[in-house]
Amino acid sequence: MIHHRIFKVVVDQYIISRELKSRVVLLAEDNDLNAEIAMTILQEHGVQVERAVNGEECVEMLKAQTADYYDAVLMDIQMPVMNGYDAARALRQLTTPHAAVSIIAMTANAFEEDKQKAFAAGMDAYITKPVDVVSMMKTLHQIIETHRSDPDLSENKYL
Numbered sequence: 001m002i003h004h005r006i007f008k009v010v011v012d013q014y015i016i017s018r019e020l021k022s023r024v025v026l027l028a029e030d031n032d033l034n035a036e037i038a039m040t041i042l043q044e045h046g047v048q049v050e051r052a053v054n055g056e057e058c059v060e061m062l063k064a065q066t067a068d069y070y071d072a073v074l075m076d077i078q079m080p081v082m083n084g085y086d087a088a089r090a091l092r093q094l095t096t097p098h099a100a101v102s103i104i105a106m107t108a109n110a111f112e113e114d115k116q117k118a119f120a121a122g123m124d125a126y127i128t129k130p131v132d133v134v135s136m137m138k139t140l141h142q143i144i145e146t147h148r149s150d151p152d153l154s155e156n157k158y159l
Contacts, residue, residue, distance in 0.1 A: 021046030023071040023144060028058035028087060029106070030079040034129065038074065038106070041133055047140075054079045055087025067097035071144045075123065077107040077114070085121040092122035102143045106131065 025042060029035040030053050039049045052058035055075075059082070062070060073091070077084035088103050104125040105118035115126045125139050 022048065024048045024050070024069060025140070026050050026052060026058060026061060026070045026073045028052045028055060028073060028079065028084065029076045030054055031076070034076070038131060038136075041131065041136065042140075045137055055082030055084055055090070057081070058087050059090045062091060062098055062101060063094070063096075067100075070101055072102040072104060072140060074104050074106050074140075077105060077109060077118070084123075085117060088118070088121040088123050102146075104139060104143060106136075 023046075025047050027035060027038055027042070027049050029038060029051065035051055039051065042049045050061065050070075052061050058073065058075065062073065075084040075088060079087075082090070084105060084107070088105075091101060091103065092099050102125075103123045104127060105115075105123045106127055106129060107114065107118070108129045110128045118126050125143050127136050127139050
């Protein structure tokens with residue numbers, strides 16, 4: 001039974017990697033080591049990654065591209081200049097289709113109140129650090145696939 005579960009995880013990871021290949025993710029992370037780890041994991045799964053070092057830069061990078069350029073944002077919560085909560089709120093308040101981008105909180109804060117605060121700020125999912133690779137990739141895959149398959153998400157549901 002253990003071998004069956006291991007095989008299933010490997011197959012699931014292969015499928016997820018194949019489906020995420022060439023997707024573009026904006027990583028908002030101020031810590032260089034955390035950013036390097038997340039970028040390496042994502043790139044090993046075929047994901048293209050661009051990095052913002054704070055929430056303000058994240059918002060500006062997103063606005064500088066076409067609305068469909070980034071498939072998702074991985075958002076650290078505690079960053080200088082503009083934290084992840086404020087950045088998520090700023091993105092959701094945009095009056096352009098950019099506001100519908102999928103946002104995944106990435107934080108060391110694992111309390112339920114932190115999770116609810118992330119959702120209240122407009123984030124779509126929540127993962128904790130240190131990052132569990134399988135969990136991160138499954139969450140990213142699920143969020144991107146849900147966003148692609150739900151035509152209502154093309155409208156700004158946060159205005």
